[in-house]
Amino acid sequence: MAGKKQFDMDAALDAAMTQFWREGYADTSLDDLSRATGLNRSSIYSSLGGKDTLFLRCLERYAARYGEKYDAALACAAAEPVAALRAFFDVTLERIADPEVPDGCLIAQSAMAIPVLSPGVAEHTRKALGLQRQRLRTALKAGGRLTDQHAEAFAEHTVAVNQSLAVMSRAGASPAQLRTIVGVTVDALSQALRP
Amino acid sequence: MAGKKQFDMDAALDAAMTQFWREGYADTSLDDLSRATGLNRSSIYSSLGGKDTLFLRCLERYAARYGEKYDAALACAAAEPVAALRAFFDVTLERIADPEVPDGCLIAQSAMAIPVLSPGVAEHTRKALGLQRQRLRTALKAGGRLTDQHAEAFAEHTVAVNQSLAVMSRAGASPAQLRTIVGVTVDALSQALRP
DNA sequence: CACATCTTGAACCAATCAGTCCAAGATAGA
DNA sequence: TCTATCTTGGACTGATTGGTTCAAGATGTG
Numbered sequence: 001m002a003g004k005k006q007f008d009m010d011a012a013l014d015a016a017m018t019q020f021w022r023e024g025y026a027d028t029s030l031d032d033l034s035r036a037t038g039l040n041r042s043s044i045y046s047s048l049g050g051k052d053t054l055f056l057r058c059l060e061r062y063a064a065r066y067g068e069k070y071d072a073a074l075a076c077a078a079a080e081p082v083a084a085l086r087a088f089f090d091v092t093l094e095r096i097a098d099p100e101v102p103d104g105c106l107i108a109q110s111a112m113a114i115p116v117l118s119p120g121v122a123e124h125t126r127k128a129l130g131l132q133r134q135r136l137r138t139a140l141k142a143g144g145r146l147t148d149q150h151a152e153a154f155a156e157h158t159v160a161v162n163q164s165l166a167v168m169s170r171a172g173a174s175p176a177q178l179r180t181i182v183g184v185t186v187d188a189l190s191q192a193l194r195p
Numbered sequence: 196m197a198g199k200k201q202f203d204m205d206a207a208l209d210a211a212m213t214q215f216w217r218e219g220y221a222d223t224s225l226d227d228l229s230r231a232t233g234l235n236r237s238s239i240y241s242s243l244g245g246k247d248t249l250f251l252r253c254l255e256r257y258a259a260r261y262g263e264k265y266d267a268a269l270a271c272a273a274a275e276p277v278a279a280l281r282a283f284f285d286v287t288l289e290r291i292a293d294p295e296v297p298d299g300c301l302i303a304q305s306a307m308a309i310p311v312l313s314p315g316v317a318e319h320t321r322k323a324l325g326l327q328r329q330r331l332r333t334a335l336k337a338g339g340r341l342t343d344q345h346a347e348a349f350a351e352h353t354v355a356v357n358q359s360l361a362v363m364s365r366a367g368a369s370p371a372q373l374r375t376i377v378g379v380t381v382d383a384l385s386q387a388l389r390p
Numbered sequence: 391c392a393c394a395t396c397t398t399g400a401a402c403c404a405a406t407c408a409g410t411c412c413a414a415g416a417t418a419g420a
Numbered sequence: 421t422c423t424a425t426c427t428t429g430g431a432c433t434g435a436t437t438g439g440t441t442c443a444a445g446a447t448g449t450g
Contacts, residue, residue: 026221027311030438040398042440047397051438104307111366112299112307116222129366156372157356157379164359171306171324177351184352188383202427225408235429237410242427246408 009047012037016048017058022102024109025055025117052118059121062106063128066091070135077139081146082190084139085158089182092162096169096178105166107132133159145193154189161185204242207232211243212253217297219304220250220312247313254316257301258323261286265330272334276341277385279334280353284377287357291364291373300361302327328354340388349384356380 019028019036030051034041039048048054073087096103110117110125117125136155140146146154165178173181214223214231225246229236234243243249268282291298305312305320312320331350335341341349360373368376 023311024221024308026219027308029436031436040400041438042400042442043398045439102310108362109307111362112304113219113222114365114367115297116218126366129363153375153379156375160359160363160376161352161356163362164355167303167306167358167362168324168355170309171321172309180348180351181355184348184383185379188379188386191383191386224406226406235427236408237412237430238428240409 012039012048013057013061016054017061017106018102020055020058021062021104021106021109025051025113025121052121056121056124059106059110059124059128063131066095067131067135070132074135074139078142078144081140081143081193082186085154085189086182086186088136088139088158089162089165089186092165093175093178093182096165097175103166103169105163108163108166111163129159129163132162150192154192158185202232202234202238207234207243208252208256211249212256212301213297215250215253216257216299216301216304220246220308220316247316251316251319254301254305254319254323258326261290262326262330265327269330269334273337273339276335276338276388277381280349280384281377281381283331283334283353284357284360284381287360288370288373288377291360292370298361298364300358303358303361306358324354324358327357345387349387353380 015036015038016033019032023032028051030041030044033039033044033051033054037044044054048057069091070088073091074084076087077084092105095101095105107125107128110121111129114122114125133155136158137151140151140154141148161182164181168178168181210231210233211228214227218227223246225236225239228234228239228246228249232239239249243252264286265283268286269279271282272279287300290296290300302320302323305316306324309317309320328350331353332347335346335349336343356377359376363373363376
């Protein structure tokens with residue numbers, strides 16, 4: 001089984017990403033990755049890089065895939081800020097509800113592990129959260145119906161609440177409980193937009 | 196150096212708790228614990244139990260220590276619900292600001308690791324979050340100024356936001372940013388209490 | 391058919407993991 | 421002072437960690 005590319009790189013990266021996502025960096029061994037991707041240890045090393053490099057790639061993959069969805073959800077923010085915020089949270093809630101994919105969140109998992117992660121991975125994690133904040137900031141300012149200060153505050157708060165869903169889902173919170181959590185934030189924005 | 200108790204058990208437990216808190220279960224080795232507590236491996240095993248048992252003890256210690264503070268903060272909830280909620284968050288914010296102690300939160304760290312934790316530890320983590328929820332639920336219902344439904348929702352939301360502070364502090368959020376996050380929640384409660 | 395190219399599985403490495411054991415030595419009571 | 425008791429530190433185990441190397445073999449091209 002050789003001569004040319006033997007495996008589906010995308011599928012392998014997805015499998016590795018899912019493994020890291022479910023068990024975190026520290027609890028994922030090269031054997032786990034080998035089992036998950038179906039690739040040999042040496043194949044992982046030669047075509048995906050070491051554990052650290054592979055993790056970084058998975059982080060990028062994760063941020064790109066869901067970042068796109070978050071952007072799409074916020075597209076209508078200028079016209080319908082409350083609906084946009086709801087859609088934003090729905091991206092996360094649907095991901096958590098998806099049985100094909102672990103609950104929690106790869107970014108949140110990485111953030112919690114920052115003190116023991118390599119500087120490069122730590123920096124990348126911080127940057128991903130910063131991007132999320134920026135996304136929300138520009139979206140909430142777009143309509144011009146919130147003061148800059150309010151928009152900033154809601155952006156900061158929303159990033160945090162979004163991360164909290166990862167923690168709570170890991171602890172077994174039901175979809176209804178998660179919806180309650182974001183509901184308070186959505187209602188608060190709704191209130192803030194009243195004349 | 197033997198014959199009777201040779202070391203300060205409380206100090207050792209504190210040191211172990213701090214180590215788990217900073218680096219998590221997976222990234223903490225017995226050598227780390229030995230170094231942190233100043234105790235030998237065999238002493239840890241014989242007087243603190245194995246790694247799993249010790250972690251459980253640290254979890255209980257953590258929950259007890261800060262649970263007390265959360266209770267105290269919520270004591271005035273019936274009379275001053277908004278002040279109580281602010282005080283509740285202040286417990287967490289002060290803990291994070293305390294340089295003597297790691298940022299993040301041992302419960303949040305454990306929750307994120309639930310899929311790879313022993314069933315006993317996982318259950319204990321879930322129970323700790325449930326207790327926190329119960330604390331907030333009864334406190335918010337105490338004044339009778341919120342509907343039961345509102346109180347439940349705010350309790351759920353507050354537990355989550357409180358956990359989010361652990362994630363965000365790990366990612367390098369400033370005290371000001373953390374205060375912004377909880378500010379939105381406090382304001383929302385304030386709004387909900389208006390006639 | 392034959393060659394060059396690439397992947398693969400397995401073996402190997404030093405380091406580290408959690409856990410166990412025991413002789414050495416310090417203490418307390420007699 | 422003598423002895424029973426208990427803690428201690430170090431040595432040790434077998435398993436696993438991330439990382440590396442390499443011969444065997446499958447493939448596409450000539």
